[in-house]
Amino acid sequence: MKKTHLTLTVNGQTYTLPTLPGETLADLLRKRLRLTGTKIGCNEAECGACTVIMEGEPVLSCSTPAERADGKTIVTIEGLAQQGALHPLQEAFVKHGAVQCGFCIPGQIMTAYGLLSRNLNPTSAEIRHALKDTICRCAGYPTIEQAILAAAKAIRTGQPVEEPEIPASVRGGRFIGQIHVRPDGIEKVTGKAIYTDDLYFENMLYAAVKRAGVPHAFVRHIDVSKARQMPGVAAVLTAAEVPGQNIHGLVTLDWPVMVGVGERVRYVGDAIAIVAAETQEIAKAALDLIEVEFDPQPVICTAIQARQEGVPQLHPKGNLLKHIKVRKGDPQIGFGEADVVLEHTFHTPPHDHLFIEPECSIAVPEGERMLIYVGSQIPYQDRSQVARALGWEESRVRVIGQLMGGGFGGKEDIAGQIHAALLANATGRPVKLLFDRHESLLVHPKRHATQITVKIGAKQDGTLTAIQTELYGDTGAYASLGEKVLTRATTHSAGPYLVPHVHADCYAMYTNNPPAGAFRGFGVLQSAFAIESAMDMLAERLGLDPIELRRKNALRPNTETSTGQVLRESVGLVECIDRVTEAMCQVSRLPRQALFQARPVAGAEHLVRAWGFAVGFKNTGLGGGADDCAGAEVELYENGSFEVRSSSAELGQGLVTVMRLVVAEELCLPPEQVKVLVMDTDLTPNGGPTTASRQTYVTGNASRLAARTLREAIIATLAERYDQAPETIRFENGQVHVNGHVLTMQQVYQEMKAAGKEPRVLYDYHAPATAPLGMPGDMHVAFSFAAQAAEVEVNTLTGEVRVLRVIAANDVGHAINPLGLRGQIEGGVVMGVGHALLENFITENGYVVTDRMARYRVPSIVHTPEIIPIVVEDPVSTGPYGAKGVGEIVLIPTPPAITNAIYHAVGVRFDRLPVDQEQLLWEITKRQA
Amino acid sequence: MTLWKEYLHPQSVQQAVEALAFSPAPAIPIAGGTDLMLDLQQGHHPPVHTLVDLTGIPELQALEIRNERLFIGAGVPHHRIVESSLVRQHAASLVESCGLIGGPQVRNAATLGGNVAHALPAADGTIGLLALNAEAEIASLAGRRLLPLHELFAGPGKSTLAHDEIIVGFYIPLRKPGQGSAFCRVMRAQGIALPILNLAVWLERQDEIIRAARIAVGPAGPTPFRALQTSAYLTGKPFCEETILGAQQALLAEAQFRTSPARATAEYRRKLVVVLLKTALLSAWHRASEQ
Numbered sequence A: 001m002k003k004t005h006l007t008l009t010v011n012g013q014t015y016t017l018p019t020l021p022g023e024t025l026a027d028l029l030r031k032r033l034r035l036t037g038t039k040i041g042c043n044e045a046e047c048g049a050c051t052v053i054m055e056g057e058p059v060l061s062c063s064t065p066a067e068r069a070d071g072k073t074i075v076t077i078e079g080l081a082q083q084g085a086l087h088p089l090q091e092a093f094v095k096h097g098a099v100q101c102g103f104c105i106p107g108q109i110m111t112a113y114g115l116l117s118r119n120l121n122p123t124s125a126e127i128r129h130a131l132k133d134t135i136c137r138c139a140g141y142p143t144i145e146q147a148i149l150a151a152a153k154a155i156r157t158g159q160p161v162e163e164p165e166i167p168a169s170v171r172g173g174r175f176i177g178q179i180h181v182r183p184d185g186i187e188k189v190t191g192k193a194i195y196t197d198d199l200y201f202e203n204m205l206y207a208a209v210k211r212a213g214v215p216h217a218f219v220r221h222i223d224v225s226k227a228r229q230m231p232g233v234a235a236v237l238t239a240a241e242v243p244g245q246n247i248h249g250l251v252t253l254d255w256p257v258m259v260g261v262g263e264r265v266r267y268v269g270d271a272i273a274i275v276a277a278e279t280q281e282i283a284k285a286a287l288d289l290i291e292v293e294f295d296p297q298p299v300i301c302t303a304i305q306a307r308q309e310g311v312p313q314l315h316p317k318g319n320l321l322k323h324i325k326v327r328k329g330d331p332q333i334g335f336g337e338a339d340v341v342l343e344h345t346f347h348t349p350p351h352d353h354l355f356i357e358p359e360c361s362i363a364v365p366e367g368e369r370m371l372i373y374v375g376s377q378i379p380y381q382d383r384s385q386v387a388r389a390l391g392w393e394e395s396r397v398r399v400i401g402q403l404m405g406g407g408f409g410g411k412e413d414i415a416g417q418i419h420a421a422l423l424a425n426a427t428g429r430p431v432k433l434l435f436d437r438h439e440s441l442l443v444h445p446k447r448h449a450t451q452i453t454v455k456i457g458a459k460q461d462g463t464l465t466a467i468q469t470e471l472y473g474d475t476g477a478y479a480s481l482g483e484k485v486l487t488r489a490t491t492h493s494a495g496p497y498l499v500p501h502v503h504a505d506c507y508a509m510y511t512n513n514p515p516a517g518a519f520r521g522f523g524v525l526q527s528a529f530a531i532e533s534a535m536d537m538l539a540e541r542l543g544l545d546p547i548e549l550r551r552k553n554a555l556r557p558n559t560e561t562s563t564g565q566v567l568r569e570s571v572g573l574v575e576c577i578d579r580v581t582e583a584m585c586q587v588s589r590l591p592r593q594a595l596f597q598a599r600p601v602a603g604a605e606h607l608v609r610a611w612g613f614a615v616g617f618k619n620t621g622l623g624g625g626a627d628d629c630a631g632a633e634v635e636l637y638e639n640g641s642f643e644v645r646s647s648s649a650e651l652g653q654g655l656v657t658v659m660r661l662v663v664a665e666e667l668c669l670p671p672e673q674v675k676v677l678v679m680d681t682d683l684t685p686n687g688g689p690t691t692a693s694r695q696t697y698v699t700g701n702a703s704r705l706a707a708r709t710l711r712e713a714i715i716a717t718l719a720e721r722y723d724q725a726p727e728t729i730r731f732e733n734g735q736v737h738v739n740g741h742v743l744t745m746q747q748v749y750q751e752m753k754a755a756g757k758e759p760r761v762l763y764d765y766h767a768p769a770t771a772p773l774g775m776p777g778d779m780h781v782a783f784s785f786a787a788q789a790a791e792v793e794v795n796t797l798t799g800e801v802r803v804l805r806v807i808a809a810n811d812v813g814h815a816i817n818p819l820g821l822r823g824q825i826e827g828g829v830v831m832g833v834g835h836a837l838l839e840n841f842i843t844e845n846g847y848v849v850t851d852r853m854a855r856y857r858v859p860s861i862v863h864t865p866e867i868i869p870i871v872v873e874d875p876v877s878t879g880p881y882g883a884k885g886v887g888e889i890v891l892i893p894t895p896p897a898i899t900n901a902i903y904h905a906v907g908v909r910f911d912r913l914p915v916d917q918e919q920l921l922w923e924i925t926k927r928q929a
Numbered sequence B: 001m002t003l004w005k006e007y008l009h010p011q012s013v014q015q016a017v018e019a020l021a022f023s024p025a026p027a028i029p030i031a032g033g034t035d036l037m038l039d040l041q042q043g044h045h046p047p048v049h050t051l052v053d054l055t056g057i058p059e060l061q062a063l064e065i066r067n068e069r070l071f072i073g074a075g076v077p078h079h080r081i082v083e084s085s086l087v088r089q090h091a092a093s094l095v096e097s098c099g100l101i102g103g104p105q106v107r108n109a110a111t112l113g114g115n116v117a118h119a120l121p122a123a124d125g126t127i128g129l130l131a132l133n134a135e136a137e138i139a140s141l142a143g144r145r146l147l148p149l150h151e152l153f154a155g156p157g158k159s160t161l162a163h164d165e166i167i168v169g170f171y172i173p174l175r176k177p178g179q180g181s182a183f184c185r186v187m188r189a190q191g192i193a194l195p196i197l198n199l200a201v202w203l204e205r206q207d208e209i210i211r212a213a214r215i216a217v218g219p220a221g222p223t224p225f226r227a228l229q230t231s232a233y234l235t236g237k238p239f240c241e242e243t244i245l246g247a248q249q250a251l252l253a254e255a256q257f258r259t260s261p262a263r264a265t266a267e268y269r270r271k272l273v274v275v276l277l278k279t280a281l282l283s284a285w286h287r288a289s290e291q
Helices: A025-032 A088-095 A105-116 A124-130 A141-157 A185-190 A225-229 A280-287 A331-337 A379-390 A417-427 A437-443 A482-491 A524-542 A546-553 A573-588 A655-667 A695-722 A745-754 A818-838 A894-906 A917-928 B013-022 B036-041 B078-083 B085-090 B092-099 B104-109 B112-118 B124-130 B228-234 B241-254 B266-288
Strands: A005-010 A013-018 A051-054 A057-060 A073-075 A205-211 A217-223 A233-238 A271-277 A291-296 A320-328 A340-348 A360-366 A369-374 A397-401 A431-434 A449-458 A464-476 A502-510 A599-601 A604-620 A629-636 A642-646 A674-678 A730-732 A735-738 A741-744 A760-766 A782-795 A801-811 A866-872 B006-008 B027-030 B050-053 B063-066 B069-073 B135-140 B143-148 B153-155 B166-173 B179-186 B197-206 B209-218
Touching: A025 A051, A051 A105, A057 A105, A057 B104, A088 A105, A088 A141, A088 A185, A105 A124, A105 A141, A105 A185, A105 B104, A124 A141, A141 A818, A205 A280, A205 A417, A205 A437, A217 A271, A225 A233, A233 A280, A233 A417, A271 A280, A271 A417, A320 A482, A331 A449, A331 A464, A340 A524, A360 A417, A369 A379, A369 A417, A379 A397, A379 A417, A417 A431, A449 A524, A464 A482, A464 A524, A482 A502, A482 A524, A524 A546, A524 A604, A524 A894, A546 A573, A546 A604, A573 A604, A573 A782, A573 A801, A573 A866, A604 A894, A629 A695, A629 A745, A642 A655, A642 A695, A655 A674, A655 A695, A655 A818, A695 A735, A695 A745, A695 A760, A735 A745, A741 A745, A782 A894, A801 A818, A801 A894, A818 A866, A818 A894, A894 A917, A917 B266, B013 B027, B013 B050, B013 B135, B013 B166, B027 B036, B063 B085, B069 B085, B078 B092, B078 B104, B078 B112, B085 B092, B092 B124, B092 B179, B092 B197, B092 B266, B112 B124, B112 B166, B124 B179, B124 B197, B124 B209, B179 B266, B197 B266, B209 B228, B209 B241, B228 B241, B241 B266
Parallel strands: A005 A073, A205 A431, A369 A397, A464 A502, A642 A674, A801 A866, B006 B050, B027 B050
Antiparallel strands: A005 A013, A051 A057, A051 A073, A205 A271, A217 A291, A233 A271, A320 A502, A340 A449, A360 A369, A360 A431, A449 A464, A599 A604, A604 A782, A629 A642, A629 A760, A730 A735, A735 A741, A782 A801, B063 B069, B069 B166, B135 B143, B135 B166, B179 B197, B197 B209
């Protein structure tokens, strides 16, 4: 009955291996066979990333004992391509743009493979049923569904996989604006893509972190002696052993690397000690031997409580991180002029990013230097933060960015980078620090919980006269990007409207909750929920159509924002509103005036449907007076290929495609001739943080200008060499035409070298200057605008809500990468559905309740509505080819569009996210009585 | 440090019960493992020395008609139940309940025996089975015995099985003309992946009269709940709106709902059970009319 060996066939190859106690199939595949295409997202049978085929059926390898595979046949993602030819599913996923960050893709493809192996003609419903528990946080579910349908058709007919039906940019372009696949698509569908945890180094140690586990306390005593003596433990470090500064933080240095004796623990995830050991199991076991005594303190669990008098002050400067103010005109005057004044308070909870790839850092000592392998949104800042803790010059640290399995803002702060580096420094060996899902949920910064009061005044005809807002933001234990996030929440809190009098006050408060920082939408998601709910309430009060009310007050060219910025161009809001309105009538076959009426479903009158509407705007770039810059380098190689380099981060959003297309456009090259290298602090220039929807704009511009400068250098060289006027020299299809000669890029390289010129240009792009909040001038270089309509169906017997359709129009300036844009739109809408109906990061008195993926639910394909994307392209002259940011605007209007639709369906106003189905039922019952 | 030290592969029921009885303790059986692996990984289950894998035992994989009853081996995974024409014919509520569990990856591994042995009060498969008057065949060193399904449950997550006993399979009466069953549930979009409420109905009709009925509900108590009074109320009544109303009242009177934090209040469950009962009664009645 007991087996010493197990024999299994994986991808056609048979292995006989000794059995190991406690081993899962995922561990066997990843660690023993080094088939790292199979991913671990949650290790709790929730996400589906680890799906492999066993005996023809998909199973979760993370919860399958390895020994169960004895005598079985397994297929993993690495086994699908035959003799180098992609499986139609792999081909379709790449072609249709179903691949974004790529981390869940092996699971998606293997689950789909299981479906197609028993059903080659699946319906959409069957696909949704099969993929129900395979989570994609980039959430390109509609595209995944399309890709599976296309693959099934290709298998049935023997024909090539069909192209996706995605329109090109209306603004044209040779390569930009056209449909091009991701440069990293094929590696991501074949399992060859390497993420940090897929890396293995000889002699590597595994790290684990002793977390405080209490939300507020002083550390009285730490005893690590037993842990140090445990066999297999190589090092145990505490705050006392940090050679440099024991502090980190993105804007404010307030976050201890470890909390030492006598110091204050501010949240459950604070680090007390770190361990490196020969195996992960030993490292984790050693944590239990570390003895810590705490002196517990009263816990501050809300921003409101943090501002009360007499409560403990969590930081030397107090609990107020910042009081943020917007002042335009005098609201008292505006309210005096108003026919109606409405005031309401809204609440939003914290949200977790739930990127499917948990945080992982590997530190490798190399001579006098430390190499950090990590998927990070800000590689250069990781470098300075690691160097600070080591007490080293920055140049001694090299951050080598890896593919990222999603970020969404959650991989901007330090996770394990510093801890891994400290342990590698102490032991002289490579150290891997991988978070499990539980630790990820506990430790990294969340979306800010907010309380937002909106007071809004309007004339009877709907003209807004004044808006006053008061915001409380819970930035948790540490500042992270709290000040910036809540500034954005505040400056956007009066919505994309022309309002003569605006005052906004925001209190960014420290509490004992997990820190809050950057998360897609960056504060604007919260304030948009408040203002867009209030606008619908106002429309009802005034007896006006909610679309008309918004259209009347919408920002247009030459209007002034709440911060006093006059928008000179690229204000596509009215076009977004009009096109969504038109589409709503078209898809629902309803007259305009009936859109917002409740419609019971014929034959099932307990199901009631209605549409809801909301708009939004979001700045592109850092703005606020920051020097918003990015470097890019473009180089021509001897073999005639080009490379474009920047440390800007690729987290799935498609920056690498944008960089490639921009360079191809400028140099008239087939895009495949351009390689892209990102995120290496030794090899790529600083691209700044990947945040604020800024990279298409700043790194897009840097890449464009680097390529253009290189092109000019080539032209100058050839003009001299061939004695031709520069304007007669043409770049065409990867070649250069000079006076009847056609030069290949290899020849161009030789010509440059012969002329003593380096075929390489580094361009340091600085966005137009902006002004800080409160100072005259433009606060931002551009804004993206959006309108969305959501159709919901409410079950009035149970309170359940389904989102049936979302129409999403986004003004992105210029759709440089339409395939990537489609993914961003779908993913944003689905994340918005999640924030409206599912997601709620719950803490109780500072302790995290939603500490497993099974408790923090994110949308799956079954929650995904039909998404109807509309791309509006109102260009901004300073953007690359007119483009502005898109990563965040896509989800900002979704939650209020949904809650407004629920109101229209059943008359229940939700002023608190997420919508609670039980509460909804009680409210419906009350109204029926 | 590891989740288990020894992993055993018995090939027969006898080997399995011997392994459980005589292996280094603690020794526990594992079937699909979709719950157990998580409980071990997350520390909700104390560490074990021996895992006894039941999935290689041919007898536990049987799904067939035996002695005028439908036999479903305890090791049959959910996807085979969902796809079986035999189960569809005789146990519609089980097909519906097993089809709603997890995604295909979980249904390929998770077994009906594991669902029952875990003894959660609102396990979908268990509730679907409970309305069908199923009996469980239990094996131990002492031999085999048959037990009405409900006698397997001792409390939330606690079965009456001794540590060296396993479930071999389940016997379900074959469906006769005029009989039908149905299952339905309500989930919550937020929070944990367990149903707020689930409910299964089996009934037999004669013309327009309900001749017999059985109703199972979860969670409505520490164990999967059989609504005996409601079943008694329905017996002999004409199938009409008034009877459904009466049954709803009877069910509210006998079921004990409680509030689960961040999941559902007792009041919400009372509201939902009325909806689910009607839906399942209509569906089962409709099926009872089919041949």
